[in-house]
Amino acid sequence: MTKLSKREEIIQLAASLFRKRGYSSTSVRDIAREIGMEASSLYNHIRSKQEILHELMLNVANSFSTGMKSVKEAPLNPLQKLERLVSLHVNITINEPDAVALIPNEWIHLETKGIQEFLHLRDQYERDFKQILQDCLDEGFIKPVNIELASFSILSTLRWLYSWYGKNQDINIIALEEEMKKCLIQGLAK
């Protein structure tokens, strides 16, 4: 564990509060109290409350985007790429569970520019995801299925993984990855 700068400490702590109560219900004074200083002192380290959210959301969005990029470029067949994407989600979720927990909802509280940047990354990610699933279908790796719905379903599960991980933190990561791949990719039907 590398020691965090005060700024990083504030941002990490804010992430856990944003996760628990939401961005709007977390006041600058709440963050300050938890970190052990006055609210105004925070402003020696950050520019605004909004900046904290912006940094959290775009950092984690960029983690996913660069992860996707390296998966796309890897010399793998589409099914293997799909498995790599499951690994990607599991790993990012375990490394930054609080920031990941903000993804589904808290982006609405970004200001105009932040929203645009964030949604652009998210849309691009979903397009890439669907394309890989489509490749799986075209190359006969999976059953014929509605690609829109299937990618929506897989991404829904992966997005909510953080809440499941919250309750089962003792699980082996490798095992979790394998179970997820089995569950999401191999499907249920006999």
Add this chain to the structure above:
Amino acid sequence: MTKLSKREEIIQLAASLFRKRGYSSTSVRDIAREIGMEASSLYNHIRSKQEILHELMLNVANSFSTGMKSVKEAPLNPLQKLERLVSLHVNITINEPDAVALIPNEWIHLETKGIQEFLHLRDQYERDFKQILQDCLDEGFIKPVNIELASFSILSTLRWLYSWYGKNQDINIIALEEEMKKCLIQGLAK
């Protein structure tokens, strides 16, 4: 369409605002402005802002619970019950998309008693869901799979259905149900 009482009108409109901006970021004055009256006038119809959220969340939670009850009691095999649950989610989502959209996150803004009631209903629902999935497995309707993870996955998808429905409102409901069943229950693997 039956005409709504003013109270119901307020609550429905609040639901759409809560969905768009979140409970905390929606002020009583926002609701009043949209409905065309002064903030204080709302209090002729509602007891508090919190009461609106409470009513929305517990009504929709009860819709799911009573739906689950009737599925459990129906003379069907577990796989058929699972399919009925998919229908249940699709139908409630289409009938009250705004209230459904609040389920994943906004319950944290309920006050103590509301949280307890809500989480109790949710936990019971998830237990019942898992049991039906377990029955499917025990009676050989589905492949051997981690029940915890599988039910988590299916429920994640069903919970997020509202966001997918938001983008594809033109879709045929029966077709949507069938696609969901195919996607979630029959799985992907060849």
Add this chain to the structure above:
DNA sequence: ATATATAACTAACAAGTGTTAGTTTTAGAC
């Protein structure tokens, strides 16, 4: 020891929050 930069503090601001009290308007019953 002194100078300097960093990071804490106190105090205050303007704006917005949910809610209440008291009053006036509206609409329907007799």
Add this chain to the structure above:
DNA sequence: GTCTAAAACTAACACTTGTTAGTTATATAT
């Protein structure tokens, strides 16, 4: 027309919000 109840209004409350200004304390480099 008059009485009554429902539902709107204005005005204000106590409190919280994010943020800034100005000041003091702390630590480091010379």
